[in-house]
Amino acid sequence: MGASQSHGLSEKVSQDILEYIARNGLQPGDRLPNEYELAGMLQVGRSSVREAVKLLVSRNVLVVRQGAGTFVSQKRGITEDPLGLSLIPDKHRLARDLMEVRILLEPQIAAAAAQNAAAGEVEQLEQLCAQTEQTIRAGEPHLQKDIEFHTCIARSSKNLVVPQLLPILQKAIEVFIDVTNSSLLEETIATHREITEAIRRRDAAAAHDAMYLHLIYNRRQILTR
């Protein structure tokens, strides 16, 4: 079998494995059947299964733990720099354009979150507000908490795509936000609370507006650097 045919087969088998995961609702951390069982189920050879698993590991869908088996990855299939943003040379323009995309998406998403958030999600947002404030007051980097906050809002909106997309946009933007700027830090603490409060009250317009103000305040920090 030629290299490209073999590549085509492992791509096909990897699709079958993805369908198996989706159909059976496997979650990050769940274990897959072993190579022997998968080969039987998908009616292909074990070497094809091995190739397909390798492909899915490289795409951060699966993770192999020696001796323990093959598991659905916590990274949910999101690869390192999936949009190829590291290839863009003008990092300042990139940061500005990433903010533009966030400004187009997130206010609407915050409004949807006000309509669709579960009670547990509102509670989680309140905890993330408190944790972000603690992290900032301790003088520690708060980017991770910031990403969790915005991603939790995206999840609460119940849109399936935006929670996958936001962490990518936020990570690529981060280098341009001056994290030592204290007015930005105070703004973050206050506005995260304001957004959370609007979502808790189910006030879609207020959630939209608070998110919008938060993002354009952040954009101004980038543009004036």
Place this chain on the structure above:
Amino acid sequence: MGASQSHGLSEKVSQDILEYIARNGLQPGDRLPNEYELAGMLQVGRSSVREAVKLLVSRNVLVVRQGAGTFVSQKRGITEDPLGLSLIPDKHRLARDLMEVRILLEPQIAAAAAQNAAAGEVEQLEQLCAQTEQTIRAGEPHLQKDIEFHTCIARSSKNLVVPQLLPILQKAIEVFIDVTNSSLLEETIATHREITEAIRRRDAAAAHDAMYLHLIYNRRQILTR
């Protein structure tokens, strides 16, 4: 050296190679210096360069042609299913939510294209309109031309992020558009022309509205299936 240390080093070297590509403005199809030269420039061993190149090949940044060398990939670092959408089991909800993201982004992007498109880009849009119509009249699948049309508008907007993102959203949505529906096909031909015409006239509001109508017409097709 342990496996994780070695992984860390090839990750670091791959970052250096990315910086080299960005700094020198290498474009898809351009050749990289050979392994020996890269090792010298980056002051690491050739085996580290080899590992880093492998990593960047798996991320669709580079492509190795046996005997010819290592080149910047035409795929521009965009990996297969980079948002992990194939892991989402409810494909109907997924298609709806992808359309929602497109509706939030693309009308504004079409307005920006009306302001920023170069003359050559307007010409390219006109060609893509003609090619899409030919493809449809020939009864052939026009998804590829459709993606090229929307991506060309995104490029014309001069936003750096949206052209990387749109093909991913469009490919994932495609399976839900009933391509045999003739009213949808006629709508595509007419509205693509209308959007192009508005961009040619530099009429941002008309480009915005035509794109908006195009996308909500498409969304209705998905929702009623």
